[in-house]
Amino acid sequence: MSFLAIDIGNTRLKWALYASPTPGAALLDHGAAFLETIDELAEGAWAKLPHPGSMLGCNVAGDAVRRRVEEQLELWDFTPRWVVPGAQEGGVVNGYDHPGRLGADRWTSLIGAHWHMRSRGSHRPVLVVMMGTAVTVDALSADGQFLGGIILPGHGIMLRALESGTAGLRVPTGQVREFPTNTSDALTSGGTFAITGAIERMHRHLRTRTGKTPIVLVTGGAGWKVAPDLDVDHELVESLIFDGLLAMQSHRLAL
Ligand SMILES: Nc1ncnc2c1ncn2[C@@H]1O[C@H](COP(=O)(O)OP(=O)(O)OP(=O)(O)O)[C@@H](O)[C@H]1O
Ligand SMILES: CC(C)(CO)[C@@H](O)C(=O)NCCC(=O)O
Numbered sequence: 691m692s693f694l695a696i697d698i699g700n701t702r703l704k705w706a707l708y709a710s711p712t713p714g715a716a717l718l719d720h721g722a723a724f725l726e727t728i729d730e731l732a733e734g735a736w737a738k739l740p741h742p743g744s745m746l747g748c749n750v751a752g753d754a755v756r757r758r759v760e761e762q763l764e765l766w767d768f769t770p771r772w773v774v775p776g777a778q779e780g781g782v783v784n785g786y787d788h789p790g791r792l793g794a795d796r797w798t799s800l801i802g803a804h805w806h807m808r809s810r811g812s813h814r815p816v817l818v819v820m821m822g823t824a825v826t827v828d829a830l831s832a833d834g835q836f837l838g839g840i841i842l843p844g845h846g847i848m849l850r851a852l853e854s855g856t857a858g859l860r861v862p863t864g865q866v867r868e869f870p871t872n873t874s875d876a877l878t879s880g881g882t883f884a885i886t887g888a889i890e891r892m893h894r895h896l897r898t899r900t901g902k903t904p905i906v907l908v909t910g911g912a913g914w915k916v917a918p919d920l921d922v923d924h925e926l927v928e929s930l931i932f933d934g935l936l937a938m939q940s941h942r943l944a945l
């Protein structure tokens with residue numbers, strides 16, 4: 691029975707169809723659409739898909755976007771289901787002051803990260819880095835405690851904020867340099883170091899808290915751009931949110 695996983699971010703919707711709702715299941719098809727174009731999914735990319743057996747999504751773009759996606763999902767006859775962050779799920783305990791206020795994408799990626807660690811038999815803490823419109827850096831202990839994490843603007847938002855807040859910072863994209871000597875390089879390097887510096891700092895916090903060197907898992911559309919400048923060992927796991935959705939769906943079916 692195939693399984694449709696949907697990740698609605700602030701810029702794009704990403705979807706993936708798996709052969710079954712089991713972590714590690716074969717990927718049958720996948721795609722992405724900017725939120726401006728999601729009203730065409732049923733007549734476009736989804737029109738040719740075989741009928742999914744079930745669906746689970748995570749959404750941080752608000753109720754209006756969720757309803758637009760549900761209209762597209764009327765193409766099929768299952769009931770759409772969406773991740774609601776709670777106190778615990780998939781072996782992860784939610785340390786947020788108000789667990790329901792944690793972003794569904796952060797919760798899902800933490801559950802995905804915990805599944806990766808379990809399936810590898812790893813007993814190290816994990817730093818989960820998501821690079822989308824915003825960047826999040828979340829700390830997960832080896833036994834599945836979400837300890838907390840940070841939210842910062844993505845590279846694009848940082849540069850747009852500088853462009854709109856100043857008179858003299860409207861320049862083309864530059865290169866990342868240790869000591870930038872022109873405006874383009876200074877802005878590009880500044881955004882990159884703000885993100886990598888924040889990750890390196892959270893890495894230090896997590897190592898101090900747990901006494902173990904964390905594994906760093908990086909996901910999100912912009913991950914590959916920032917990863918080369920990151921001074922801590924890390925892995926790119928593009929499917930982390932989908933892995934979390936698969937893990938959640940398989941746990942739910944087992945209950
Ligand atoms: N040179 C760069 N270095 C790092 N990040 C960049 C760079 N240029 C753009 N970005 C970031 O990449 C993001 C775009 O990535 P993408 O649209 O794939 O994200 P996404 O994962 O779909 O986002 P969301 O899940 O929030 O919708 C931009 O929001 C911006 O923050
Ligand atoms: C931080 C973002 C925008 C990252 O996509 C999302 O997870 C979100 O809207 N979170 C809600 C607030 C929170 O996580 O504390």
Ligand SMILES: [K+]
Nearest residue numbers: 699700795822
């Ligand atoms: K996202």
